[in-house]
Amino acid sequence: MNEKACLTCHLISTGSICPRCKTPTLSDDFSGIIIVFDPEGSVIAKVMNIKEKGRYALKVR
Numbered sequence: 001m002n003e004k005a006c007l008t009c010h011l012i013s014t015g016s017i018c019p020r021c022k023t024p025t026l027s028d029d030f031s032g033i034i035i036v037f038d039p040e041g042s043v044i045a046k047v048m049n050i051k052e053k054g055r056y057a058l059k060v061r
């Protein structure tokens, strides 16, 4: 499974287009996976402007 992270919203997915923001700007060069279960209660989610559950990369290059 070849996972990629979106350069725009940092969501990790396996497709060729980000399922969240529909952009093709994905990179397989990312580090630091965070899993957000509760976007409302997560400080990291707030800092990263994450509003939906999912797996996100901390850094995407």
Ligand SMILES: [Zn+2]
Pocket: 006, 007, 008, 009, 010, 011, 018, 019, 020, 021, 022, 023
């Ligand atoms: Zn995205």
